[in-house]
Amino acid sequence: MRIIKKTSFPFLTYRWIAIGISLALILGGLAAIAFGPGLNLGIDFVGGTQVTIKLKKAPNLKELRKAITKLAVGEPLIQRFDEPEKHEILIRVENPKGKEGDFTRPILDLLNTTLNPNLGGTFDLNTQGAKELTELLVRGNPDGITGDPDALAAHYAPMAEAVMAYRKDHGMFREVSELGQIKELSEAARTFLEKRCAAGEFALLGAESVGPAVGADLREKAQLAIVFSLLGMLIYIWIRFQLPYGLGAVGALFHDVLITLGALSLTQREINLPTIAALLTLVGYSVNDTVVVFDRVRENLRIKRTGELQEIMDESINQTLSRTLITSGTTLAVVIFLYVFGGDVINTFAFVLLVGIIVGTYSSIFIASPIALGMTRMFDRFKKKRRNKRRARR
């Protein structure tokens, strides 16, 4: 089977149109970043606190916002997380300016008092851990085990673990009676727990807090990672090919990264560490695509020696076209699955790759070679001029 038959499309003839389209996309993206919504930098880079919780029922966002405004410095950002029927929300607040400290705890305490006003002294199955549950059982000792506290703990710990494993699988306890589904619990322990426990309104999915010092570190590291990998690639291609090709590949990379950043700005997706990782992956992927084309150009130049560089480049792009499209297709397919099935945590990561692979494939065909061609011609003209000058001097 074959999707792409032998082609001889004069890609480079249309290079100015392609460059025009790309410039428009890049400038549009930059405009969105500079004058539009800007980049939504996550707490990894600007600092702040973020708490994700799962609620028993649909959240009353207004009430939550009101409660949280009491302690936040800035306006709290509360948004749905994942699919709406899961009742998961993400709360993000700024930390007090320039201060370090434990900022997740006050938010969790506040959520507890706001959402669980009537728990009293009961044990909340949704917020407390296996260790605490074991201690509760050891103190109550419903099975009437004799022995020292260690023996009691050894007896009750597996039960507590089983209760927590149930919570892990189901996200949270909706009712205390769900304890009945846990086989590891002894009859007496279950009755005891049903009396002493309650199923609170929320369970903690995750909490993150980044202070200014770490935020600055992470920013610096991300910048260094990007700068060094671009430099590394430029140097590698310069050594393996020639400087114009290195510049072509890196030019295509800037193109891909800028357009993807523009897309991130327009969709207002959060830029965090994994997003940067995805950007760097797209850099690696795009350069991989470009190198395959350049490799072919180099090979054809060796075989033919004659002929206009533009024609050889066109021929090379055509020869590698089916490979380029198939690889992009398979990679795109897996990334789409990641985007659809991967869940909210990995969604932006998949989004960057999705945009990046499309843009990267396009740029390795329409952007990298034209830049390499233009640079080669410029360098040649420059060399000629110098040669002429030298001759004239003689």
Place this chain on the structure above:
Amino acid sequence: MDKKLLWRIALIVIVIVVSVVSLYPPAKKIHLGLDLRGGIHLVLRVNTDDAIKAELDDASQRLISQAKDKGITLGTATTDPKSLSFTVEVPAGVDTTALRGVAESYLPEFKINPGAGKWTFQLPANVARNIRDMAVKQALETIRNRIDQFGVSEPMIQRQGIEGDRILVQLPGVDDPGRVKELIGRTAFLELKEVVAGPAPDRKSLLAQLGGTVPPDAEIITGGKKNSEGITIGKEYWLVKKAAIITGRELRNARRSQDRYNAPAVSFTLIPAAASKFGAYTGSHIGTRMAIVLDHRVMSAPTIQGQISDEGIITGNFSVQEAEDLALVLRAGALPATITYLEERTVGPSLGHDSVVRGVRAAIAGLIAVMLFMMVYYKWSGLNANVALLLNLVILMGAMAYFGATLTLPGIAGVILTIGMAVDANVLIFERIREEIEVGKTVKSAIDAGFGRAFGTILDANLTTLIAALFLFQFGTGPVKGFAVTLSIGILASMFTAVFVSRTLYMIILAGKDRVESLSI
């Protein structure tokens, strides 16, 4: 079959066996990152300025009391941790040579700057650096002790940061982050101090008995006011001696117990040297009150009923859990300085679990889609590529298990991406073989030329991706590092499977046949 082919098959079998052995059983061999198994990642800073201040305070008190023993009465001392120095008022008429002698013998590490009416004692920068370093080391040890006693499996506690004052703590599987943070962050500095005056409802009435000023050797601290049942009902002020009779460093053990109202409390015993000191003190102070101070708060101030030598009890309206945790931190030792949380990442167990399930689902869906495509597009050669792809995944997971690398959520994404990119090498080769066949070459030479020509391209293309992955690893943290690892191993493995394994598979198929007319590609 020729010898070369046998060698190739043997090598492949060895690689598979090593991978499978190091991977088995997968549940135990693949380390899941905190983001997948749940847990807490903390970066905290040890406020080493506290240790400097404590050293200066201690040195100034030591100087004053030693001088007093030699008959030299000094004025009050003021410490200035910022400039690493303290100043003592030296009244006129003091024998300065004698004072210098005292200072030199008891504070040898300080530089003395005598002045008019007051002397300044400067701590050299290198000594200060040592004190800071020791404080971080001690904090690291204390935190490790506390976590060990709390019982977390596979904790990671590391010193980091350019200034070396940061500590990274990773605790997998912790499901109540609040309690652990409290446990780690608590200074837990216990002091038993002599009560000078108090309690009083406010500062003013406390000092009214003493003429309105705080004596130089005393300080005001607050504590919770309790009713007769031990329940805290307000705040009260105490005036206590600065110098402690006993500190937490002199504890031998601490455990949860009960007070006389059957409420949870913490009992402690002292090391022998401290016990004799404590016995002498309590024996000579019967009827006076002694404050039990924890982290600069008065927990209780019992009246000394008789001589006590080696044990005591701390009461303070604790819950059972609080008493348990206090006993734990007292056993594990006090932090030499306060700490500040710089970064926290907690992943609840259910979120991590959810991420694994979804990641695996996406990976399987992607894998099936890619394999189906390859089969349809390249027919039997597609099957060849699929075998290579599966082998690639086995090697990838095996290598991760072998090197003890951690699988994170972005790492799973890296595996998925590898599935898409690993077939790239095969695609490059197959497209090349097709071209060669079209030019009219025989199957065997087309395969040779296809692999030969494509290899250079594959090497160049993959090396550039490796460069990006390398810098990601260098500058990345946690989950991102995990991604860089899987991506790098995946790329290297794909070069082996797509080039070496696929070639071998072709060799096996074509072995023994003299003329091959067509290739299913």
